[in-house]
Amino acid sequence: MFFWRRAKQKKPRGLTSVTASLDTNIDWFKQDIFANDDTIVYRRFRTGEPQSRACVLIFAEHMVKHEFLSEHIVRAMMQGPLPNGLHRDDLIDYITERIIHSDAVTVTGSFTKLAELITGGRGVLLIDGCDLGIAVDAQGWAKRQVAEPPSENVVRGPRQGFTEDLGGNVALVQRRITNPAFKTKFLTVGTQSNTKVAVLYVDSVASPALVEEVLDRIQKIDIDAVIDSGYIQELIQDSPYSPMPTIGHTERPDVVAGKILEGRVAVLVDGSPFALTMPYLFVEAFQSNEDYYNHWVTATFHRIVRYISFFITTSTPALYLALISYHPQLIPTNLVISIAASRQDVPFPGIVEVVAMGLVFEILREGGVRLPRPVGQAISIVGAIVLGDAAVSASLVSAPMIIVVGITAVAGFVISTLYDTAVLIRLLLVLTSSILGLYGYILGVMAIVIHLASMKSFGVPYLTSMTEFLGQNVKDAMVRVPWWRMTLRPRYLAAQDRKRLQSTAGSKDR
């Protein structure tokens, strides 16, 4: 059919704006803009008598709500007779004001703009004799239900998580901050994907310079497509060569709300359930949203557990290696004897054992994560039996090594955001301590601390509030002080409006 038409009709060339001829417009869409695209539907109909006019509704078949288009555009247009003598703007005004029942309508005469609106899931209405198109919001596609985010479980706290729908995600945050100071700015990123990106902040709290910086960095992105917020994260973060995260990500609207209320800026990307928050500091890896919902004593305890776990997961193999290879005198006598006994028949030096076991664990974990759940369980069973038992009986590794790998792995999962970073830190420390013992371990730690201290995230030093001993910043770092003591927002973020708790006088009574 197309071949026949193409041969017969002369293809109009170089059209940029809608013409008064309906057929020309349709042909332009069919043969140029949406050539070879079978998802685009052209619904032709006529308005009611006496002033009957030919119309066409163009939309992408699977991106719209069909009932809405049939009911509120096609049906409304067919029934409502158009008054005489209306031309162009008057006609468009009459239709948008009196006929179409829709809350969001865009009027434009540009073909490229209309095409974008159609691929974005809107219905475009063209009327014969009028060189403007009306785009009506009618997006409707398969959406995931709001559910508890699988990557961040809580025992106590809201159970809502972001989905892949940008508008819904923004609403989830907005519902928590019902205040005109809550601002959302939409940007479009990706020359091919035209992905919508939302920048969320609280106007009265966030520093304008920070908001400006975030918007500026996102606008400077020149990439063909943005599939997930991870793209944005990597393209705009500070210290991009460092494995340390300088932009946070979360699947939880309550976390985003909390962070932007402290003066941070959040970025949501259409199609991604992961919101980005910035600036992101080292201490945030050890904070959990549940810290703020639970009693402050237990929250502080759990936070300290997290710090200890981070130390364990990064340092245990390195310290074990340093002690057994360089400083056996530092191990208690009974323990050193039992370690020596268990290493009796192991053919490999300590460093080989540590690296190999660490690698095996990472392989098992990676396998378990990517596989479907039932198969993943099989992996963990195999891992537990092979590693825990068989390898020791076969004298391939020593029993204490299993304990070291086990405690390292378990502690690593406590701080899930830093898991991958911790693996790299662990490897670095294992290498340095295998060469220089405890001295090497200390040098490695110093190198890491120097690196952390040299980093910044959106102008805020990365180690802020971990290098202080007094002041408001410390109240939410190593400990979580009770809410009535956290009267001020962090200075490094919310410089313009620091007061979080109004009645500081009353707080002293409690």
Place this chain on the structure above:
Amino acid sequence: MMRRLVWAIILICPLLLLCGCWDYTEIEILDFVLGAGLDQVEPDYLVVTEMIKTSGSAQEAQVETVVLTTHGRSLSSAARALSSPAGRDVFWSHAQVFLVSEEVARGGILSAIEYAVRSHHMRSTVAMFVTRDCTVEEVFKSKPPFNDTVSEHLGVLIDLHAVVSNFYPQQVWEFTSDLTAQGISGTLPTIQLVHEQGEKVPIVKGTAVFKKDRMVGWLDGEESALFSLLKGKFQRDHFVMETRTSEGSFPITYQIMGNKVDIKPVVKGERPRMNIKISLQLSVVEVGHGAKISFQNEQEVKNIEEQIAHTFNRRTKDLIEKLQLEYNSDILGFGQLLRRKEPDIWRRYSEDWDSFFPLLDVEVEVKCTIAFTGLSSQPIIVRD
């Protein structure tokens, strides 16, 4: 930039392989010395060591001890010579005890402790002992009933000092500092072998008294307990004393609950005197022979307290007299106290402390209170 960084990494990596790890060892090729001793110095050094031998699979590790004896022209050369019979690198840092035979102690202990102090392999916290009526080798070859190794057994006994106090524990650094300080002589606890169910078992009891670097004599267990008390060591020792009461004379067992000793030099006129104040808090542990003593009777308690104070007073004086006249060894450190409190007086006597110490007047004052009587303050009175 990127290219340079990659080159830098490629160039640095082989450097890591070039540097040797001179200190690197594998833990399983070490032989851990748990205890060592010196049996003789002349004609050559005879070093006895107790080492740990590990065997078995990785999961069921078995541990047994090996006692090796080596000869050498010095302690360190004998210790080095151990590696050959041991077949491994001998690791000294886990040694817990260092034993010296009576012969070596009497001949001059410096030959034994010089290496222990100088070498970084042996810790300065190693506990030192003198063997009495047995050799070091015999001690290490004896079989303690519960602990796997003799060294561990001795280590546990030291930890139990508060319960069984009839010795005064010494680590190498404490002993050395006593040897080198002015106005104090050193002591070491004594190891003896007793027979227990057909096996020889080492126990720690008594004290070897030194004069300068040579051992001059012994204190028995009871004297050692008193010596330890006078040194101000925390004690929970039991002792049995025949006590006269209104009902007659009975053996009563007491436990020391609190001990405070204050030794002060007093200078009146020309000659300094030592004033020892002992205050004891006691608990009655056991009353023997069914004695019907009520500790609610104030007069009775006072009477008993006075008797105990008197006994302690006499025993303290006896001990000091023995030290003064028999050994002429100032192990309680009277000279050191004098030097600290009255440096002017000390300067007068420091040259000639050896001849002055036996003549030193010592006054002892004991205050004793029975603070606890266990769960009952009344005797068990049997009726039909």
